[in-house]
Amino acid sequence: MRVEVLGSGAGGGLPQWNCGCDNCTLVRAGDRRVAARTQDSIAIGGDAAGAAQLLVNASPDVLRHIERSRRLWPRGPRDTPIGAIALTNGDLDHVIGLLSLRESQPLRILATRRVRDGLVERNAVLRTLARTPDQVTWTELELGREVVLDDVGVGVTPLPVAGKLPVHLVGLLDPSSEDNVALRVRDLASGRTVVVATALGSLDGIDALVAGADAILLDGTFWRDDELIALGLGRARAQDMAHVPVGGAAGSIARLAQAKIAGARRVFTHINNTNPILRADSPERAEVERAGWEIAFDGMEIAV
Numbered sequence: 001m002r003v004e005v006l007g008s009g010a011g012g013g014l015p016q017w018n019c020g021c022d023n024c025t026l027v028r029a030g031d032r033r034v035a036a037r038t039q040d041s042i043a044i045g046g047d048a049a050g051a052a053q054l055l056v057n058a059s060p061d062v063l064r065h066i067e068r069s070r071r072l073w074p075r076g077p078r079d080t081p082i083g084a085i086a087l088t089n090g091d092l093d094h095v096i097g098l099l100s101l102r103e104s105q106p107l108r109i110l111a112t113r114r115v116r117d118g119l120v121e122r123n124a125v126l127r128t129l130a131r132t133p134d135q136v137t138w139t140e141l142e143l144g145r146e147v148v149l150d151d152v153g154v155g156v157t158p159l160p161v162a163g164k165l166p167v168h169l170v171g172l173l174d175p176s177s178e179d180n181v182a183l184r185v186r187d188l189a190s191g192r193t194v195v196v197a198t199a200l201g202s203l204d205g206i207d208a209l210v211a212g213a214d215a216i217l218l219d220g221t222f223w224r225d226d227e228l229i230a231l232g233l234g235r236a237r238a239q240d241m242a243h244v245p246v247g248g249a250a251g252s253i254a255r256l257a258q259a260k261i262a263g264a265r266r267v268f269t270h271i272n273n274t275n276p277i278l279r280a281d282s283p284e285r286a287e288v289e290r291a292g293w294e295i296a297f298d299g300m301e302i303a304v
């Protein structure tokens, strides 16, 4: 099983079009300490040429991701190796790319009932993916139950993690445990697993979530809880956006120092453009690496 981080940025990417923070400014200046990043998406699948792939989330940058990754190119005149797309929540930076995958291509989308209903029942634009009855096949992700994708060669198990409603549904729906999930993806042949948890509102239950994983792709959105406030860029805390900070006594590095994951590749991704771990020479980056964690970049490949 091969994991490719297609987009390692959080919503907005790096640089973000309306952001002049230090990191975005350095990227625009061509500074080698910071690399540009597209918005969150991960491909998981076989290594062989033409092998079907599972896409985790459909980023606003999905078309760039497909063109950059040879494994996602069509194998014939009308084709895609994307065997399924699993949605971890209904945030626009994770679903809006679906609207770029029209062209009457049959798609299989895995989502909890809540995430599907939030997209389809309340959004006439999504009907563009239903031009024919067999264009999109929705497969319900039930918490704790594995969906087997024989063509991709993986099983996908959604696990509930603390999250929030997508911003555009707040006030329309009550929150549910199906709003946001982590995914445990198991290679059917080898049994090896990767855990993808890029929106993590709390570290409660994290030990069980990552136990036995061979690779972990974790929420690297913010370094500090008050990151946007301290930079004068917003009023929301990381926890208001359902993201646990990476640093600090209550952050994920400290919390996971005790977890039994020594043999696993540990990678932070979905990194917001304000996060100081993006700068190669920052003390925060050094702290992450000292703790045995890696920082995802666009195009990063992980053999699992």
Ligand SMILES: [Zn+2]
Pocket: 010, 011, 040, 091, 093, 094, 199, 270
């Ligand atoms: Zn996101």
Ligand SMILES: [Zn+2]
Pocket: 015, 016, 019, 020, 021, 022, 023, 024, 025, 273, 274
């Ligand atoms: Zn910025």
